[in-house]
Amino acid sequence: MNHAYFLTRMPQTLRLQIEAESVYAPWLKQGETLERIFANPAIMETVYNQMTLRERKVLRLIVSCIGCEPFDAARLEKLAQPVMSGADAKVGFLLLLRKGICYTFRKSWGEHVYVMSPDALALWQPILLEETAASGGETAAELTVTGGAGLARELFYTLVFIRDHPIRLTKSGALHKRQLQKLVELSSLQDEWFTGTGIKYAYADTYPYSIAVILEFLTRLGLLDKQGEEMPLKDSAVSGWLSLSEEEQTAVLYRIWQPVAFPGAVWLQHAALWLERRQEGQWIQAAELLQWLFAHQLVQSDAAEEDGAAVIDMLERQWLFPLIAFGWLEKGETATGKVCYRWRIRPGKDGFSSDEVDAGGGRWYVQPDFEVLVPSDVTLAARWELSYFADHIKSDHVSIYKLSKEGVQRGLESGRSLEEMAGLLADHAHYGLPDNVQLTLEQWAKPFGRLQFEQAVLLRCRDQEAADTVRKLTAAADCLAEELGERVWIVRPDQINRLTGLLDKAGWMPGKLAISSGNPAAASHSSEAEEEGGKENIRSGKAPEEPWRPEPGDKGFIYARHAIGYFEMEQRLPNVAELYPDLNGIPTGWMKDYRTYHASTRREMVEKAMEWKAALQVRHNGKDRLIAPRKLQETRGTWSMTGLDQAELQEVCWLADDVQEMKIILPGINDKY
Incomplete structure (x- = not known):
């Protein structure tokens, strides 16, 4: 936030x-x-x-x-x-x-x-908190711990899986065990990276940390749509998300993660923010961070070696390990055994800054053996469309996809034509589409659609009299798509309500539509039309007219550490005078006249200053002092005042007769003394 x-x-x-x-x-x-x-x-x-x-x-x-x-x-x-x-x-x-x-x-x-x-x-x-002098010394280190290809890629493969295997929930709202296991196998995130963060979430006894983290990002980005016991993808949001470069996606993901797992201890917060300001690609020694923390007394320690090790261990467990898991940070060790870190992708002023800017011009290689080699600079939008009909085999610096007959059928069933799939392969290929691949794709696609299963709405008449009535209703002809026999017609899905009305007026009672699973053709028609624009941008490789910008939601899958997001923000702020109740109920001279008062009056002034937690200007031994009274007590027939000398920052204790002139000083009201 x-x-x-x-x-x-x-x-x-x-x-x-x-x-x-x-x-x-x-x-x-x-x-x-x-x-x-x-x-x-x-x-x-x-x-x-x-x-x-x-x-x-x-x-x-x-x-x-x-x-x-x-x-x-x-x-x-x-x-x-x-x-x-x-x-x-x-x-x-x-x-x-x-x-x-x-x-x-x-x-x-x-x-x-x-x-x-x-x-x-x-x-x-x-x-x-100004910078301290760099400790200098070794700048070279050997990489010891690194993460995967990056969180943006991790989410991409999860989205592909959910698209092809829509999430179905149990009656309790949890993922089914088989689907949960598939998601765990798909993820490269390791649970041990997150055990020190202290994050809490629903179904913690069932979901490992890796799944909770993935669901947190998908939920915050608004990429999932809860529909009863199903949780399909929101196609329009996914299209917008994939229109961003990986650099832009990573910036958004960091802004989501920071409030989720940002440490509570202030020194850990400063350590995390100090690291954010370091340069990308350069090794940062942990000793330099410790020197800065100790210099500003953010960590109280004698700077002993074991204390420093404990500090770094806590920082790693609570904050750094997840960043390594996401592929943003790496850990190394110098030749002399000193711990250090470096940013693979560094959080900058407006998100993440990186020397490798995704220009969106990456191309893949289509091999004669039907493998598609996809370098890291190919956009996720292009990969998303490729994954509709090509099977992902593995990922490293280069991802490998495989074309198959089953994959082409999957692409055709998703609404892509052979021309669209071959065009996508050719448009993004360095050396075009090999002839044998083009020919084989055509052969694989040729039988598709010549036979097809369809669901239809039938109007079935129990007797010939009813069937004759339907034939005589000329207005009903536009509602019927095809006659299947003497007493059966296929009804156009978008004309069911109109036909029902016509039959009612004719004196017939067709009743409610009797189908067990709804009409997918009718249900999907509007949603396809609604989301076709976003899908078309991905298929064509064109960017939207206006760049999509996600607006992360207030609520995610992981519980917020604080309830502040549920509180109402104050409408207005008070004036300074409102900080002093009953300000008009005291003599104005107490704040204006610096003079000797009666002992009883001085006591009243001390009590009032204590009530307001204000200060007193007093003369003690011929010297003006500014005292914040903290305690007033009876002492041998008189009274004494204990307070803070605001100039010396020392506690003083004076008897009533030790104080001569006096005046109440109210910050913001009569500051000068």
């Missing part, structure tokens, strides 16, 4: 409130939007430079100690206690909320919960 997601959920009143912040005015006047402003590091660094000191302190606490985990006001206040007053923290945080740095949600019982988006954390990391 990134900035764009939260902004789509944001009430218009709140958006207008954020847009009214003066800090954004220069860019909004230039036609920028909040979406683009929040994604621009240069703009947000300028915004940071214009923040107040208390805003910066609170922002640093959130970035360093919370990250993008949901939190409440009590947690933030506890984190802020050693460095600032509670009121300072509340005001600083409110100013951040009004700038859209974090988002406010309201639980059903009214309690507020806050969250920073992962892309915001990624943006603030280099601004607030």
Whole structure:
């Protein structure tokens, strides 16, 4: 859930409130939007430079100690206690909320919960946590652990299987065991890569991690359509998905996976985001990452070797192993045994960046022995169409497909003609279609369609009188396709309702249509027409007029770690004055006049400051101090105040007579002292 997601959920009143912040005015006047402003590091660094000191302190606490985990006001206040007053923290945080740095949600019982988006954390990391000097040393390493061809390919082969073997569910909503086993065999994902992620999902006692992960992506992308106990593919969505390059698909898949398995510990979040900013194809030593984590005190450790090993082990299990499984990351080892990693495909600013841009111009090789050699640069859209009539044998750097009589029959039954199949092979072939292959395809296809099974709707009359009545109804002639005998006709599927009405008016009662499995011809007619446009784009190899962009859904197969997606976003944010209840109920002099008050009045001021978690300007031993009172207690006939000296960041404890002049300081109201 990134900035764009939260902004789509944001009430218009709140958006207008954020847009009214003066800090954004220069860019909004230039036609920028909040979406683009929040994604621009240069703009947000300028915004940071214009923040107040208390805003910066609170922002640093959130970035360093919370990250993008949901939190409440009590947690933030506890984190802020050693460095600032509670009121300072509340005001600083409110100013951040009004700038859209974090988002406010309201639980059903009214309690507020806050969250920073992962892309915001990624943006603030280099601004607030500067880079440390590189450790240097070895840059060469030997590859030790790598994944498969890539998640995009993994999903592609799954889609082909589901297309050819539609998913059928049990009454409990689970996959049938035989089909589940086939999907497990098809997948190259290994369960051990995901055991450390802590993900939870339905049917966990039946489905291995690999299947849950695949179903998560298919569900989020909207590629499956739940229809009772069946779950067919949504052809239009599949067509759109296959129109994207593998690079674009991988970018979408990463944006789906990140919120599903993003670590909860803030240091793990920062480690993951730090790795995202490393260059693709270059080895990154784990020691360099540890040095950065320790330097910013994100991990509390003496940097002992065993501590570092434990940190890296946790990072691998919770975050890196799935990335390796998806083919995005690789693990290696230097000559001296140091662990390192490198991106095969690196997540960039707008998704994934790669030097290998899929231009969509890849071609395959059709061999005289009926094998089709498909290099990695052939688009998935072309592979999808090829898979209708060619059997996938294996995949490596080059995928191998095999043409067969059974495959050609399968393609013909799916609605492809011989000309379309031969044309696809020839159009994408480096050296055209061998003559023997063309001739054999024609021979295999020749018998198809000369005999054909069809389902039909019959009008059957029990006696001759009824049959004569039908013949006399001239209006009924258009509803009948063919007469099969003296008392039987084939009815046109799209004219059943009209014929029923005509027979009713004639005094006959034909009753309900009596067929056990419906009429596939009628049922499929509209769906074929609806989806033919998307299929035609794939068959012809043409890109859609407008690029398809998936909109991942809020709910997937894997359970969300947090319920924040179900909460309602707050409509508006309060003003600073609303943070201080009964502000008008105290003497204005307490906030204006810096002077000596009666002991009882000083006590009342301390109590009020504690209620508001505000600070007091006091004179102690002839020196002005800013104290955030934390405790007031009776001491030998008088009282004492314990609090935080906000300049020295030290706790002080003074008796009533130790304090001379006094004034309440309310952040955002009377900041100067």
